[in-house]
Amino acid sequence: MNDYRFLKACRREPVDCTPVWLMRQAGRYMAEYRAIRSKTPFLQMCKTPELAAEVTLQPVDKIGVDAAIIFADILLPLEGMGIGFEFAANEGPVIHEPVRDRAAVEKIKIIDPDTDVGYVMEAIRLVRKELEGRLPVIGFSGAPFTLASYIVEGGGSRNYQYVKSLAYNDPETFHLLMDKIGQVVTVYLNAQIRAGAQAVQLFDSWVGCLGPGDYETYVLPHTKKVIAGLDADGVPVIHFANGGSTLLHLIEQAGGDVISVDWRVNLDDAWTRIGEDYAIQGNFDPVALFAPVDEIRRRVQEILDRAGGRPGHVFNLGHGILPETPVDHVRALVEAVHELSAR
Amino acid sequence: MNDYRFLKACRREPVDCTPVWLMRQAGRYMAEYRAIRSKTPFLQMCKTPELAAEVTLQPVDKIGVDAAIIFADILLPLEGMGIGFEFAANEGPVIHEPVRDRAAVEKIKIIDPDTDVGYVMEAIRLVRKELEGRLPVIGFSGAPFTLASYIVEGGGSRNYQYVKSLAYNDPETFHLLMDKIGQVVTVYLNAQIRAGAQAVQLFDSWVGCLGPGDYETYVLPHTKKVIAGLDADGVPVIHFANGGSTLLHLIEQAGGDVISVDWRVNLDDAWTRIGEDYAIQGNFDPVALFAPVDEIRRRVQEILDRAGGRPGHVFNLGHGILPETPVDHVRALVEAVHELSAR
Numbered sequence: 001m002n003d004y005r006f007l008k009a010c011r012r013e014p015v016d017c018t019p020v021w022l023m024r025q026a027g028r029y030m031a032e033y034r035a036i037r038s039k040t041p042f043l044q045m046c047k048t049p050e051l052a053a054e055v056t057l058q059p060v061d062k063i064g065v066d067a068a069i070i071f072a073d074i075l076l077p078l079e080g081m082g083i084g085f086e087f088a089a090n091e092g093p094v095i096h097e098p099v100r101d102r103a104a105v106e107k108i109k110i111i112d113p114d115t116d117v118g119y120v121m122e123a124i125r126l127v128r129k130e131l132e133g134r135l136p137v138i139g140f141s142g143a144p145f146t147l148a149s150y151i152v153e154g155g156g157s158r159n160y161q162y163v164k165s166l167a168y169n170d171p172e173t174f175h176l177l178m179d180k181i182g183q184v185v186t187v188y189l190n191a192q193i194r195a196g197a198q199a200v201q202l203f204d205s206w207v208g209c210l211g212p213g214d215y216e217t218y219v220l221p222h223t224k225k226v227i228a229g230l231d232a233d234g235v236p237v238i239h240f241a242n243g244g245s246t247l248l249h250l251i252e253q254a255g256g257d258v259i260s261v262d263w264r265v266n267l268d269d270a271w272t273r274i275g276e277d278y279a280i281q282g283n284f285d286p287v288a289l290f291a292p293v294d295e296i297r298r299r300v301q302e303i304l305d306r307a308g309g310r311p312g313h314v315f316n317l318g319h320g321i322l323p324e325t326p327v328d329h330v331r332a333l334v335e336a337v338h339e340l341s342a343r
Numbered sequence: 344m345n346d347y348r349f350l351k352a353c354r355r356e357p358v359d360c361t362p363v364w365l366m367r368q369a370g371r372y373m374a375e376y377r378a379i380r381s382k383t384p385f386l387q388m389c390k391t392p393e394l395a396a397e398v399t400l401q402p403v404d405k406i407g408v409d410a411a412i413i414f415a416d417i418l419l420p421l422e423g424m425g426i427g428f429e430f431a432a433n434e435g436p437v438i439h440e441p442v443r444d445r446a447a448v449e450k451i452k453i454i455d456p457d458t459d460v461g462y463v464m465e466a467i468r469l470v471r472k473e474l475e476g477r478l479p480v481i482g483f484s485g486a487p488f489t490l491a492s493y494i495v496e497g498g499g500s501r502n503y504q505y506v507k508s509l510a511y512n513d514p515e516t517f518h519l520l521m522d523k524i525g526q527v528v529t530v531y532l533n534a535q536i537r538a539g540a541q542a543v544q545l546f547d548s549w550v551g552c553l554g555p556g557d558y559e560t561y562v563l564p565h566t567k568k569v570i571a572g573l574d575a576d577g578v579p580v581i582h583f584a585n586g587g588s589t590l591l592h593l594i595e596q597a598g599g600d601v602i603s604v605d606w607r608v609n610l611d612d613a614w615t616r617i618g619e620d621y622a623i624q625g626n627f628d629p630v631a632l633f634a635p636v637d638e639i640r641r642r643v644q645e646i647l648d649r650a651g652g653r654p655g656h657v658f659n660l661g662h663g664i665l666p667e668t669p670v671d672h673v674r675a676l677v678e679a680v681h682e683l684s685a686r
Contacts, residue, residue, distance in 0.1 A: 159665055161630055168634035211606040211628055211661075213645065246588045246607045263554040264589045285554055287504055291511035302556070318554075322502055 004136045006067040010199060010236035010258050012279050012312035018304065018341035019066035020334050021138070023240075023286075024320030025059040026071045029327055032058045042087050046073050047119045053126035060135060062327070064334045067136050067199070068127055070192070072120050074142035074203060075150060077184050080116025082109045083151055091155070098154035100162060102170070105177045111184050113191035121195035128196040138238075139197030141189050143204035144181040144222045151177070160209045167218050178222040186229040193235050201238040201260070202226065208243015215247050220254060227255040238281060242319055248273040262318035263288075267306040279312035284333065286317045289325045293332045300336040309343075347479045349410040353542060353579035353601050355622050355655035361647065361684035362409035363677050364481070366583075366629075367663030368402040369414045372670055375401045385430050389416050390462045396469035403478060405670070407677045410479050410542070411470055413535070415463050417485035417546060418493060420527050423459025425452045426494055434498070441497035443505060445513070448520045454527050456534035464538035471539040481581075482540030484532050486547035487524040487565045494520070503552045510561050521565040529572040536578050544581040544603070545569065551586015558590050563597060570598040581624060585662055591616040605661035606631075610649040622655035627676065629660045632668045636675045643679040652686075 006019040027033055033055055036045065045051045055071040075093055078085055084096040099105055114121060127137045142150075145163075150156075152163040167174040189200045207219060227237055240260035241251050251259060252274040260281035261270045271280050288299055300315075307313040315337045321330065349362040370376055376398055379388065388394045398414040418436055421428055427439040442448055457464060470480045485493075488506075493499075495506040510517040532543045550562060570580055583603035584594050594602060595617040603624035604613045614623050631642055643658075650656040658680045664673065 159630060161633065161665060161667070164628075164630040165633040168631060168638055208607070209630075212609055214628075243586075243607075264551070264586075266555055285507075285557075287502055287507040288511060290504065290508040295511055322504060324504070 004066070004198075006314065007136055007198060007236065009312060009314045010238070010279050014311050014343075016343055017338045018307070018313055018315050020315035020337040021065040021067040021069060022059070022063070022317050022321055022330065022334075023069075025063060025065055025069065025330075026055045027321055028323035029321055029325040029330065030058055030062065031327070032062070043073070046071070046076060049119050049122035049126055052119070052123035053130060056123065056127050056137070057130055060131070063331055064338075065135075067138050068131065069138040069140060069201070070120065070124050070127060070197065072123070072140070074140075074147065074205075076117050076120065077111050077113075077141070077188050078147075078151070080109065080111035081180075081184060082107060093150060093155050095151060095154045098162065099151045099177065100166060102173045102176075105173050105180070108177070108180050110180065111187065113188045117188065117191075121191055124192055124195040124197055136198035137196065138199045138201055139189060139192030139195075140201040140203060141185045141192075143202045143207070143239075143241075144178045144185060144226065145207050145210075145219045146203060146205045147181045147185070148174075148177055149206045151181075157206070160206065164209070164214075167214070171218075174218065178218070182222045182226045185226050189226075190229075190231050193231060197235065199236045199238060200230070200232065201240060202256070204239070204241040204244065206243075207241050207247070210247070212247055212250060215250050220250055223254045236279075240281070245270065252278060258314060260316060264318070267303055267313075268308065271307075271310075276310070276312070279314060280307070281314040281316045283316070283318045286319050286321055286325070289321065289329045289333060291329075293329060296329060296333055297336045297340070300333065301340050304337070304341050315341075347409070347541075349657060350479055350541060350579065352655060352657045353581070353622050357654050357686075359686055360681050361650070361656055361658050363658035363680040364408040364410040364412060365402070365406070365660050365664055365673065365677075366412075368406060368408055368412065368673075369398045370664055371666035372664055372668040372673065373401055373405065374670070375405070385416070389414070389419060392462050392465035392469055395462070395466035396473060399466065399470050399480070400473055403474070406674055407681075408478075410481050411474065412481040412483060412544070413463065413467050413470060413540070415466070415483070417483075417490065417548075419460050419463065420454050420456075420484070420531050421490075421494065423452065423454035424523075424527060425450060436493060436498050438494060438497045441505065442494045442520065443509060445516045445519075448516050448523070451520070451523050453523065454530065456531045460531065460534075464534055467535055467538040467540055479541035480539065481542045481544055482532060482535030482538075483544040483546060484528045484535075486545045486550070486582075486584075487521045487528060487569065488550050488553075488562045489546060489548045490524045490528070491517075491520055492549045494524075500549070503549065507552075507557075510557070514561075517561065521561070525565045525569045528569050532569075533572075533574050536574060540578065542579045542581060543573070543575065544583060545599070547582070547584040547587065550584050550590070553590070555590055555593060558593050563593055566597045579622075583624070588613065595621060601657060603659060607661070610646055610656075611651065614650075614653075619653070619655070622657060623650070624657040624659045626659070626661045629662050629664055629668070632664065632672045632676060634672075636672060639672060639676055640679045640683070643676065644683050647680070647684050658684075
């Protein structure tokens with residue numbers, strides 16, 4: 001089954017209507033998700049293939065999306081790299097010992113994905129089986145810079161002071177760190193593809209803190225190497241650089257098949273900048289899901305108009321769904337995309 | 344005295360070398376500032392003209408900048424608007440009752456700057472006297488959207504869920520709020536000009552959360568009206584939209600004399616987009632102040648190269664100095680700008 005609407009759009013082939021999936025479509029805005037989450041700690045959910053698969057599938061029927069994305073956290077590979085972390089209550093991830101010098105970088109291990117994060121592969125296999133060819137499943141990983149940010153900053157960050165300082169003060173160590181993370185991301189995504197992922201997305205969630213010169217020097221070579229190292233024959237690679245609207249001329253040099261853009265740029269401008277050799281994904285502002293349904297529909301129409309009916313548009317948000325988002329508005333968004341784009 | 348290097352650059356006149364000042368140049372990275380701050384609560388510092396003036400002047404000799412910017416907090420006008428707030432320890436500003444509906448917006452008062460924030464004007468007068476024509480002093484205010492964000496969100500925000508929701512669900516009330524804030528900003532900046540401010544800067548610190556369509560609908564008309572309402576004959580107006588690199592084609596429609604850009608865009612690209620009728624301010628990444636001095640100098644040279652010696656460049660950071668920044672690196676930056684740009 002390779003004629004899914006979503007995969008066809010990734011390959012820039014004509015489709016009956018624009019496919020749509022939503023970043024963080026399996027998440028706290030859904031009562032079904034909260035029901036599981038209230039009984040199970042977050043990391044345990046990720047590490048239990050049956051639960052991860054169940055959560056992955058929740059939005060499929062409920063919301064009507066055109067692809068499932070495996071439920072996982074981008075920090076999962078860190079454990080196998082020898083970097084301990086936890087999710088502190090209301091504080092997000094906390095890395096026990098932030099990596100800030102050569103010695104710490106040298107200690108980082110390259111994971112064996114099938115043993116270190118084998119539960120993700122098992123969840124992918126379960127989801128594939130469960131979907132029985134109804135919809136494709138997307139695998140994903142954090143991109144090297146985003147993972148480096150967590151590892152060096154020690155968690156979320158406002159200014160990225162430590163990770164940038166490492167790059168500026170000890171570029172050799174920074175590049176070694178990025179190279180090691182890049183190797184991890186490559187084997188991790190390849191394992192997901194072997195397990196059955198029919199597309200993969202690289203999330204560079206924090207790269208928007210960099211200017212164009214720094215992106216080119218410190219990030220682009222590593223992301224490019226990861227994408228080149230994927231055994232992705234027939235498996236579209238989606239590259240999402242959050243806050244990267246000013247970096248699009250560089251991001252397109254990294255390769256892949258689909259570039260995912262946030263809402264800070266008009267979709268047609270973005271597509272012009274990356275060129276029509278790429279499919280494009282995006283770019284509805286997730287906060288606009290709090291708008292009335294008629295305003296949501298107006299905004300969907302505007303994005304579809306900017307896509308202009310050209311093959312190669314995957315509708316998505318510009319970032320993840322927020323926890324308090326009304327679930328009926330999410331459903332209305334998906335319906336609007338299908339209805340307003342029907343050929 | 345109207346031939347200061349800084350004011351000449353704002354007017355796009357030739358200068359002997361590129362003028363430089365730094366957002367948050369009076370702040371926690373300086374021991375002299377911390378000495379005062381350790382004895383006085385932050386808001387009391389702002390409200391005591393002698394202390395505000397002293398802190399304003401600290402970086403003038405210590406760092407060698409080409410302009411002083413009055414020490415104040417952008418939330419100071421809120422008190423006179425009838426909106427109570429405080430600075431909670433380590434949490435930033437907390438608005439006691441966030442404004443989220445029509446009734447709350449209708450209650451907002453337009454301030455009388457000379458009584459409600461008269462201490463700011465007094466501090467400006469003291470700084471003018473103290474500087475005795477050595478350097479110009481810059482006044483400033485938060486821009487309407489940034490103040491609205493604080494007022495509606497109730498403090499700092501990650502996703503701007505409440506302020507955007509208000510705009511999408513009750514645009515009339517949102518515009519009323521923005522209009523009232525706009526009136527406050529206008530009278531506040533005009534009072535600063537009367538008190539002696541020789542340039543004024545509008546800080547739209549949080550506007551980067553908006554896409555181009557929303558900026559045009561919800562922000563541009565209000566910022567434009569503020570700038571048009573300033574009695575700024577001969578007083579340059581600087582407009583800083585943090586994270587606004589994708590909005591430059593709209594920002595330039597707001598008017599003013601100088602557009603200040605962050606580091607996420609190359610200075611020459613930004614200048615091309617806003618057009619050479621504007622002077623440009625920026626755009627050194629504040630985190631790059633943690634780099635070694637030779638890397639700081641390399642980055643200064645790159646920005647100067649991009650400015651290309653054209654009249655109308657004011658060197659600045661792309662956002663405020665961070666508290667842990669080494670003070671000798673800040674001094675090295677200023678020296679590098681002067682030395683490497685000397686005509």
